[in-house]
Amino acid sequence: MAAISFSKVSKAYADGHLAVNKLDLDIADGEFLVLVGPSGCGKSTALRMIAGLETITGGTLSIGAEVANDLSPRERNVAMIFQSYALYPHLSVADNVGFALKVRGEKREVIAEKVKAAAEMLELDKLLTRRPGQLSGGQRQRVAMGRAIVREPAAFLMDEPLSNLDARLRGQMRAEIARLQRASGVTTVYVTHDQVEAMTMGDRVAVMNGGVLQQLAPPRELYDRPVNLFVATFIGAPPINLLPGRLRRGGQGMEVALPGLVLPLPAAFVQERSALGAQGDREVIVGIRPENLFLTEGDADALSARVAFQEDLGASLLVHVDLVDPAANAQQKRAGLDELDEGAPAVISTRMRISAPVSARRKAGDTVKIGIQVDSLHFFDPTSQLAIR
Incomplete structure (x- = not known):
């Protein structure tokens, strides 16, 4: 587990577009932080900079006590869960969950033990021999989470992981992800455009717009004390x-x-x-x-x-x-x-x-x-x- 810190972090593309503008944001060790905002606000870019999938063009990003600007994705020890699940269709659930450990060269018995523990936590223990095509959307998302959990990363990075699910499954998975995060205690950064997810899952919520952090606060404070008109209109359903x-x-x-x-x-x-x-x-x-x-x-x-x-x-x-x-x-x-x-x-x-x-x-x-x-x-x-x- 590790704290994550953005200090004046910016991301500018070659065409001059400034996706993230001098972001200052400290995420505590073990915290569940939600990045929320409309499409194009910079939230996914910020997440990808933590993962090392986007280069940083200004400022300093730290993971734990180490400056991560020039670290490769492998060196950062973070696990990313994508919207598309990104499972291997030809592998079983067990092999998908344990794939990263196999690539790392872990012993077979260690892999089996960690896969079993993650499967029990995620209620996948009866599905380990199935392949992704035989699973529901919610079960596939749990497999993707299991693959992240067994790595024992410093942080979980989740990029709109529920957007492909129907409304009922989204509600179930919101509660499931929040429960698992609290059980594991792993620092988690969760990106969504859905303010309902932001309000119901995060310890704190960072609202972004136009690459700029608008407000960082617990969900209730965002609702009761918005700092500006954008936050007031974005947070709340039905809207203000x-x-x-x-x-x-x-x-x-x-x-x-x-x-x-x-x-x-x-x-x-x-x-x-x-x-x-x-x-x-x-x-x-x-x-x-x-x-x-x-x-x-x-x-x-x-x-x-x-x-x-x-x-x-x-x-x-x-x-x-x-x-x-x-x-x-x-x-x-x-x-x-x-x-x-x-x-x-x-x-x-x-x-x-x-x-x-x-x-x-x-x-x-x-x-x-x-x-x-x-x-x-x-x-x-x-x-x-x-x-x-």
């Missing part, structure tokens, strides 16, 4: 709602003006977010998670919206609504929306998503009132897109 707003000081303290509604901000909420109290009258982007909205009746402090459609998720509903003309309810609201809505069209077509109980079912076209859990709001600077906290 975004509205134009204006922060300002009112008669009772800080308040936020939304399309069709002005909400006072609780003093404790503002005090916890010191940057809010330092703001003057300014435009902001307001983020609201779908679970922090609720359908209500006759609430003066509520948004007016029209139901577009709804998704029945079984245990709950995801209601999609469009905000309606705030001027239609202006007399029910507090004064001061003129500057926010100046030049706005008659109908603000901002689409919002609300997580609601099944009992709150509505019909398309229904006009509804939407309450907001004010202490769960997120605020972002429209120019820098950084969180205002």
Whole structure:
């Protein structure tokens, strides 16, 4: 096992494309770290640099106490698990699992012992004589993991290993990989574009975009305290709602003006977010998670919206609504929306998503009132897109 450290690591290609830009990232010995981001963000390139499959054009990569920039893949003692499994179709499960040990020149009895132990851990012990073509996708992925485990590497590197599986198998394998990592204690770097995998598997999650590390934090902190608009919109399913707003000081303290509604901000909420109290009258982007909205009746402090459609998720509903003309309810609201809505069209077509109980079912076209859990709001600077906290 070993810690892995990126210090100002960059990867630039011959055409000038900068895939990874001065990445600073320390992965602790035994940690399960997830690299997540959209296609082309640099996450797989970073993983391949750890494996030695991509050359480093700037900075220093260390594995354990050793600088690894110029080490060959064999010298790094890391095991990579690919999306495609990369099994030998003509070999049995046992021979696939033990192949790296055979190449290394291990004794036959040592190979048999390690293959047996890995097979029992992965529940492959009854499949050892089968070939990959006789296995399901989940079983083949476990064989690929077994091949990595028997090597007893310093680190596991996993490049979107579940993307070829169906939804049910992905759910099973997420739990299985997390369990095995904790049982083995081997440092693991896991690359995915799926934020659900990132949130459910990693000790910490590194969010990347455009080759730049955006935020590194435990999953819950990413969700509750995103550092910028990209992280807020990328992390969370269903995604966060975004509205134009204006922060300002009112008669009772800080308040936020939304399309069709002005909400006072609780003093404790503002005090916890010191940057809010330092703001003057300014435009902001307001983020609201779908679970922090609720359908209500006759609430003066509520948004007016029209139901577009709804998704029945079984245990709950995801209601999609469009905000309606705030001027239609202006007399029910507090004064001061003129500057926010100046030049706005008659109908603000901002689409919002609300997580609601099944009992709150509505019909398309229904006009509804939407309450907001004010202490769960997120605020972002429209120019820098950084969180205002």
